[in-house]
Amino acid sequence: MTQFNWICPYCNQHATITHENFSSDYHSFEKGNKDKALRLITNVIVCPNGACKEYSIDAYLFKEISIAGRSQKHGSPLLTWRLKPNSSAKPFPDYIPNVIISDYNEACLIRDLSPKASATLSRRCLQGIIRDYFGVVEKRLIDEINGIKDKMDPLTWEAIDAVRKIGNIGAHMEKDIDLIIDVEPEEAQLLIGLIEILLKDLYITRHERQKHLESIIGVATQKIEEKSNGSK
Numbered sequence: 001m002t003q004f005n006w007i008c009p010y011c012n013q014h015a016t017i018t019h020e021n022f023s024s025d026y027h028s029f030e031k032g033n034k035d036k037a038l039r040l041i042t043n044v045i046v047c048p049n050g051a052c053k054e055y056s057i058d059a060y061l062f063k064e065i066s067i068a069g070r071s072q073k074h075g076s077p078l079l080t081w082r083l084k085p086n087s088s089a090k091p092f093p094d095y096i097p098n099v100i101i102s103d104y105n106e107a108c109l110i111r112d113l114s115p116k117a118s119a120t121l122s123r124r125c126l127q128g129i130i131r132d133y134f135g136v137v138e139k140r141l142i143d144e145i146n147g148i149k150d151k152m153d154p155l156t157w158e159a160i161d162a163v164r165k166i167g168n169i170g171a172h173m174e175k176d177i178d179l180i181i182d183v184e185p186e187e188a189q190l191l192i193g194l195i196e197i198l199l200k201d202l203y204i205t206r207h208e209r210q211k212h213l214e215s216i217i218g219v220a221t222q223k224i225e226e227k228s229n230g231s232k
Helices: 098-109 115-134 141-147 154-164 167-172 185-230
Strands: 003-007 014-018 022-029 038-046 055-067 070-084
Touching (some): 038 070, 098 115, 098 185, 115 185, 141 154, 154 185
Antiparallel strands (some): 003 014, 055 070
16 A cells, blocks of 8 residues: 655645555556667656645656566666656745745756756855845855854854865865856755755744744733723
8 A cells, every 4th residue: 555755845744645645657668769678657646735736746767677477667767757846946935035046946956957057056045045144245155154154053054064065066165156067966966955954944944933023022012002901
């Protein structure tokens, strides 16, 4: 029986997926192609959240082999496609500056197609966060990162600096952020993951804190007004 945990890429809600909202099918073919027998598998998940009900579609191409007269997929996928949504970008609130979200979304969209361009967009997104949230503006990104060292908790700052040091990204991150460098998809994903953490820990946490404090002030103001009106 199909059952697994899942996070909806549209509403960001956690859900347990079962056969009621999951569908998988495959198409086997050869037709004289150079790779011989292949199997294309498509998976569809429908979000069980009644306020969402969006669906995601993914496809995977495998080698196909025959064992005991039965055909089955073999090995790891030769190719994978995220058809809907077309990237792994997570939804973020609209109070985060659009230029930052735009760079983040594009970095996710081209992560596998062009990891080096994705990494460049993520670094630019990181710079946008540092400038917008912390108000630190320097000529080089490394100087801006150093400029926020005393403005955040040590662990988060060390994570930012650690990502800066990864592979070829680390070799060039202190230079012009528009420089295109050679990186691997895994390295590009590390940068994307860092951006997601910062957006949540900085913007969303600040917004929720402000809402909570405003609610407290609002309740206190209401009580004072009620007391004042009652004493008249």
